[in-house]
Amino acid sequence: MQKLRKLVWISLLLMVVLVFTGCGQQGETSKQDEETIKIGTVGPLSGDTATYGVSTKNGVEIAIEEINNSGGINGKKITLIPQDSKGDQAEAANATQKLISQDNVSAIIGAVLSSETLAAAPIANDAGIPMISSSATAPGVPDVGPFIFRNCIADQVQAAQLAEYAVKELNLDKFAVLYTKNDYGEALKDTFVETLKSLDKEPLVVESYVDGDNDFSAQITKIAAQKPQAIYVGGYYTEAAKIAQQAKQKGLEVIFLGGDGFYSPKLLELGGDAVEGVIFTAGFYDKDPDENVQKFVAAYKAKFNEDPDMFAAQAYDAAMILIEAIKKAGTTDPAAIQAELAKTKDFPGITGKTSFTENGDAVKDILILKVENGAFKRIR
Amino acid sequence: MFLQQLINGITLGSTYALIALGYTMVYGIIQLINFAHGEVYMVGAFTGLIFVNMFGANIALAILGAMICCMLLGVLIERIAYRPLQGSSRLSALISAIGVSIFLSTLVVLIRGPQTTSYPQMFKIVLYQVGPAKISNLQILIMIISAILMIALHLIVQKTKVGKAMRACAQDQDAARLMGISVEKIISLTFALGSALAAAGGVLVGIYFNAVFPTMGMMAGMKAFSAAVLGGIGSIPGAVLGGLFLGIAEVFGVAYLSSSYRDAIAFSILILVLLIKPTGLLGKPIQKKV
Numbered sequence: 001m002q003k004l005r006k007l008v009w010i011s012l013l014l015m016v017v018l019v020f021t022g023c024g025q026q027g028e029t030s031k032q033d034e035e036t037i038k039i040g041t042v043g044p045l046s047g048d049t050a051t052y053g054v055s056t057k058n059g060v061e062i063a064i065e066e067i068n069n070s071g072g073i074n075g076k077k078i079t080l081i082p083q084d085s086k087g088d089q090a091e092a093a094n095a096t097q098k099l100i101s102q103d104n105v106s107a108i109i110g111a112v113l114s115s116e117t118l119a120a121a122p123i124a125n126d127a128g129i130p131m132i133s134s135s136a137t138a139p140g141v142p143d144v145g146p147f148i149f150r151n152c153i154a155d156q157v158q159a160a161q162l163a164e165y166a167v168k169e170l171n172l173d174k175f176a177v178l179y180t181k182n183d184y185g186e187a188l189k190d191t192f193v194e195t196l197k198s199l200d201k202e203p204l205v206v207e208s209y210v211d212g213d214n215d216f217s218a219q220i221t222k223i224a225a226q227k228p229q230a231i232y233v234g235g236y237y238t239e240a241a242k243i244a245q246q247a248k249q250k251g252l253e254v255i256f257l258g259g260d261g262f263y264s265p266k267l268l269e270l271g272g273d274a275v276e277g278v279i280f281t282a283g284f285y286d287k288d289p290d291e292n293v294q295k296f297v298a299a300y301k302a303k304f305n306e307d308p309d310m311f312a313a314q315a316y317d318a319a320m321i322l323i324e325a326i327k328k329a330g331t332t333d334p335a336a337i338q339a340e341l342a343k344t345k346d347f348p349g350i351t352g353k354t355s356f357t358e359n360g361d362a363v364k365d366i367l368i369l370k371v372e373n374g375a376f377k378r379i380r
Numbered sequence: 381m382f383l384q385q386l387i388n389g390i391t392l393g394s395t396y397a398l399i400a401l402g403y404t405m406v407y408g409i410i411q412l413i414n415f416a417h418g419e420v421y422m423v424g425a426f427t428g429l430i431f432v433n434m435f436g437a438n439i440a441l442a443i444l445g446a447m448i449c450c451m452l453l454g455v456l457i458e459r460i461a462y463r464p465l466q467g468s469s470r471l472s473a474l475i476s477a478i479g480v481s482i483f484l485s486t487l488v489v490l491i492r493g494p495q496t497t498s499y500p501q502m503f504k505i506v507l508y509q510v511g512p513a514k515i516s517n518l519q520i521l522i523m524i525i526s527a528i529l530m531i532a533l534h535l536i537v538q539k540t541k542v543g544k545a546m547r548a549c550a551q552d553q554d555a556a557r558l559m560g561i562s563v564e565k566i567i568s569l570t571f572a573l574g575s576a577l578a579a580a581g582g583v584l585v586g587i588y589f590n591a592v593f594p595t596m597g598m599m600a601g602m603k604a605f606s607a608a609v610l611g612g613i614g615s616i617p618g619a620v621l622g623g624l625f626l627g628i629a630e631v632f633g634v635a636y637l638s639s640s641y642r643d644a645i646a647f648s649i650l651i652l653v654l655l656i657k658p659t660g661l662l663g664k665p666i667q668k669k670v
Contacts, residue, residue, distance in 0.1 A: 048595055050494035181640055208639045214589040214596070217388035218634035225381050238496045238591070245498075245590045249516050251507040270498040270591065 040099035042110030044087035059315030092116035114138030138183035155187035163195035179234030188234030241270035317349035393627020394526035398581035399604035402574030418601015419484035424579025454575025612663020
């Protein structure tokens with residue numbers, strides 16, 4: 001009997017404690033909601049693809065810091081809630097769900113990889129929370145719904161423009177294609193090959209690899225046997241640098257072509273001599289004399305002690321576009337933000353003027369960069 | 381092209397063999413799959429890089445430095461994570477090994493960040509024409525260094541007194557102890573030797589693929605483990621054979637099937653071996669001690 005009474009008391013006490021702490025927390029968050037605007041990011045902060053996610057988060061951080069230092073949005077400060085997707089589709093979906101239902105964010109910047117974005121975007125769209133991906137270039141991303149936007153160059157556009165440039169301006173004739181087996185690589189490869197065909201050219205050989213692979217000797221040997229003039233690599237800079245290095249080790253002298261996944265100071269660092277002469281499409285160029293670009297580069301270097309890459313720049317612009325929309329909307333109501341985002345036209349960002357098409361895809365200038373003497377140089 | 385792909389495969393395979401040796405040696409002595417071994421290989425690649433970057437060391441010094449550092453690391457892992465579990469169930473040691481593996485890779489992410497780093501170019505690549513194929517001085521170097529290390533290991537195990545002690549411990553620890561062999565010391569030595577080989581493999585792979593990153597040990601460790609099982613776990617020549625076979629199978633898989641099957645090939649071989657010949661190519665049938 002004594003025991004039972006004790007148990008009842010303890011459970012009563014527990015209940016009281018729970019009720020009170022519960023109340024306290026709720027009160028606090030609702031107070032915070034009034035004072036700050038919450039923006040989430042979703043992207044890989046750990047794992048093989050962490051470098052893209054970290055750059056994206058850093059870019060958003062710079063944008064938010066800049067706005068907060070100049071007084072915030074209509075007097076309200078912005079808080080950033082970064083979430084780690086680990087580059088995994090299920091994790092990205094979970095992270096998005098958490099940002100929406102637990103953290104009550106007003107909008108999300110993300111996700112980073114195309115594959116994870118295709119998994120996360122439907123959740124944001126169904127919940128009616130605006131989501132801007134600053135790097136998911138695969139087809140279909142903006143088609144998920146009205147709340148999904150993207151601020152990067154679509155794969156189809158960049159691969160088509162580069163194929164045309166290579167044939168018409170560089171007068172190249174014999175191509176090989178080597179692509180990574182994910183949404184990004186497949187889209188680049190498909191468009192590049194299609195555009196070549198429309199110009200009456202045919203790739204000599206099409207090979208693939210898996211992200212994170214280290215050994216490309218088998219593919220390079222196969223490609224070398226066909227003696228191409230150029231290899232279009234549909235993939236990211238880490239693998240591109242390794243491919244260029246290993247091709248050089250095997251005595252294969254070709255011009256490497258690529259997409260915006262090449263644009264990172266890491267390409268030069270990892271590739272060394274081997275990436276000299278590489279030509280690729282990009283949405284950002286850090287040596288651009290433009291004042292805003294230089295301001296961003298300086299702020300980024302000061303805070304993170306490294307040069308910003310394209311992921312950081314496009315994330316910065318995505319955050320700025322979002323902040324502009326929230327300012328104009330004058331409220332954190334997601335539907336109002338979405339309406340303002342959709343009206344974005346000729347936004348003067350650091351990655352060129354950006355407008356959104358009807359379904360939320362970005363229209364931007366495409367740059368073509370070349371590696372010359374160990375540095376990027378704009379050639380178009 | 382066949383010959384060229386064969387050369388590619390042997391180069392890749394010799395690095396697998398170096399890592400597989402560590403698995404096989406440790407298993408031979410304490411019947412433990414040392415899942416932290418892949419991470420020792422990764423740490424080896426990074427310490428080699430530090431030697432090159434900080435001291436401007438040449439390739440031999442980098443390999444030697446990495447080998448010594450990883451010897452210490454291997455001994456330390458054994459002391460901290462496995463020795464206290466001696467006598468408890470084999471599963472506890474296995475879980476401890478997985479813990480060490482995760483600890484080491486996240487530690488390196490914390491210290492260096494997750495990004496890929498490259499080795500500086502240490503010498504000029506020269507290509508030699510061998511019939512229809514080309515072989516680079518780097519590939520020759522990798523094969524020669526791997527071969528030297530494997531022969532050295534063979535000599536240590538077969539011709540020296542400690543080698544004899546190691547073989548004795550592998551056969552029967554209690555009997556070895558009765559003969560006056562310090563089993564603990566021999567186990568430490570086994571970890572040291574295995575880790576040193578993994579470190580050499582790490583540096584060679586770092587130079588060959590020009591990329592080192594904190595998660596590189598995971599897949600390489602699994603592949604080397606498959607190689608060790610393929611050759612017959614516990615058997616030293618088996619690990620070498622298994623490593624070479626796996627490297628060649630992988631390269632030919634990519635060359636004649638598809639690159640998507642690269643990892644599938646390694647692990648299908650593992651499953652097939654376990655189904656058809658669980659003792660591996662050169663393994664002895666397992667006798668349960670009563």
